[in-house]
Amino acid sequence: MNDESDLLATIAQGVVHLDVAVVRTSVESAVREGISPFRIVAEGLSQGMRTVGALFRDGELFMPEVLVACDTYYAGLQLVQPLIEKDNGRIAKGKIVLGTIHGDIHTVGKDVAIPVFRAAGFDVVDLGTDVADEAFVEAVRQHQPDIVGLGTYMTSTFMHTNQTVEALERAGLRGQVKVICGGPAVDVRAALKLGADGATDNAWEGVQIMEAWMAEVRE
Ligand code: B12
CATH class of the missing domain: 1.10.1240.10 (Methionine synthase domain)
Structure with a gap:
């Protein structure tokens, strides 16, 4: 070594x-x-x-x-x-509202992922932990983000993804955002089935996925 x-x-x-x-x-x-x-x-x-x-x-x-x-x-x-x-302050690549999904109180992953996303140039609004579906809806209305990040650190709370996505759909907001799940329990195929657009257990890979989405939007 x-x-x-x-x-x-x-x-x-x-x-x-x-x-x-x-x-x-x-x-x-x-x-x-x-x-x-x-x-x-x-x-x-x-x-x-x-x-x-x-x-x-x-x-x-x-x-x-x-x-x-x-x-x-x-x-x-x-x-x-x-x-x-340190790199914050440049023009944001895109805006993310991110919170730990309903029923989940794990904070460490979110607290690591957020500075990584900010360092990559994203503007991040931190909604905290155990965020109700309606609070995600309100945050999307208020902040008009490009991306909604769901911190899902257990299988049970990852499976809650479809309910958050459905709440966005009911509010007529699903079409204006991409949804990404993060946490150790996520699985990309399951995330797509649950209505998200992507998932990862690695914040740096998350940056790559979201940068690709933002590039699509700008094309
Ligand atoms: C610390 C910990 C706790 C602490 C949390 C303290 C805190 N303030 O966060 C405490 C003790 C409170 C806890 C409680 C519980 N825990 Co716990 N916990 C853990 C543990 C050991 C470490 C989690 C962690 O901090 N990892 C380090 C971070 C940096 O990694 P990460 O979360 O994956 O984050 C990375 C990426 O996923 C990504 N990322 C994170 N967030 C986001 C968001 C987005 C949008 C994106 C794109 C990326 C992204 O960025 C990070 C860096 O790459 C894990 C074990 C594990 N292997 O993960 C279990 C674990 C997550 N816990 C588990 C369980 C079951 C529980 C409890 C139910 C236990 C119990 N019987 O009470 C409760 C649940 C409480 C609740 N309602 O939420 C299980 C979940 C199993 C499962 N698959 O469902 C795990 C996997 C342990 C296990 N193997 O059984 N836990």
């Missing part, structure tokens, strides 16, 4: 070991070494959360530890978030 991957592995291990001090110092070192904020989040912090998820699934970590892992994750994210958002 080279120095960069050692450092990224230390960040990931810091999250798994719930060690805020290690995460902070290793993220700071990674920034000093010039490792991109995207790699620090994707290969360091998020890698750690993936391991936490696997340990939780296997019964080796329990809910209180998962919550401390989230705090540890945020301690690192806080240090790189300003770097990710």
Whole structure:
């Protein structure tokens, strides 16, 4: 392993070991070494959360530890978030309203995805967590976005996608927006069946999908 991957592995291990001090110092070192904020989040912090998820699934970590892992994750994210958002201020590529779908209180994925989308040049309106279908409808009326982003972090809440889409349809707004689902439980084919236009479990891939949509609109 080279120095960069050692450092990224230390960040990931810091999250798994719930060690805020290690995460902070290793993220700071990674920034000093010039490792991109995207790699620090994707290969360091998020890698750690993936391991936490696997340990939780296997019964080796329990809910209180998962919550401390989230705090540890945020301690690192806080240090790189300003770097990710630095490019803001240029002309927006498109507007997204994004929220965690009804019944879902996971916040970490959304809080990672939003700075990535902003850094890519999108204007993002954050609707928060456990967002009712009607609140998505209201937000589309108010903000007139190009894209609606649904944070769907469990299979059950991903399956709720069709209800949010139907609410947009009933309000006569579905035709003016693309809908994208994000989260670890998404599946592209299922998302299309549920009435969305796309889905991904990776914020950077999400940027590519949405950039392609915006290019279509501009043609
Ligand atoms: C942390 C966590 C929690 C924390 C959440 C704390 C918080 N503040 O967010 C707590 C402990 C509260 C929690 C609760 C629960 N959880 Co939980 N949780 C997790 C865990 C371990 C990590 C999630 C995470 O932070 N990942 C890191 C982020 C960065 O990854 P991400 O979310 O995928 O986001 C990335 C992309 O998806 C993308 N993205 C994110 N959002 C969006 C949005 C858009 C529009 C786009 C385009 C892209 C995008 O960008 C990110 C970067 O690439 C996962 C395990 C896992 N493997 O994901 C389980 C997991 C999601 N939880 C799960 C479950 C079941 C629950 C509970 C029901 C548990 C329970 N029995 O009570 C409750 C549900 C509560 C509720 N009503 O929502 C399951 C879901 C299983 C399923 N397929 O349905 C998982 C997968 C664990 C498992 N294997 O069983 N959880």
